[in-house]
Amino acid sequence: MPDLDIIPLDERCDFCRRKPATKLCDYPVGERASPHMVIKYGKRITCDAKMCDDCATSLGYEMDFCPKCMEELKNLK
Numbered sequence: 001m002p003d004l005d006i007i008p009l010d011e012r013c014d015f016c017r018r019k020p021a022t023k024l025c026d027y028p029v030g031e032r033a034s035p036h037m038v039i040k041y042g043k044r045i046t047c048d049a050k051m052c053d054d055c056a057t058s059l060g061y062e063m064d065f066c067p068k069c070m071e072e073l074k075n076l077k
């Protein structure tokens with residue numbers, strides 16, 4: 001067996017569920033959040049899905065999107 005068992009579930013990638021998560025999705029969801037959420041966090045809210053290098057799509061500038069948000073981005077076009 002590979003290291004599957006030694007990686008705690010909450011440290012694994014949300015998408016492949018096999019590799020350790022190394023990135024958080026930077027897709028902004030602030031516009032869809034309620035105003036009081038924005039005030040509560042005091043910053044732009046991002047998707048924050050956990051993902052590994054393989055599942056992340058890098059857009060440069062330290063922006064990484066998860067597969068789910070890439071799908072959403074495609075649907076916007």
Ligand SMILES: [Zn+2]
Nearest residue numbers: 013016052055
């Ligand atoms: Zn992954």
Ligand SMILES: [Zn+2]
Nearest residue numbers: 025047066069
């Ligand atoms: Zn995302």
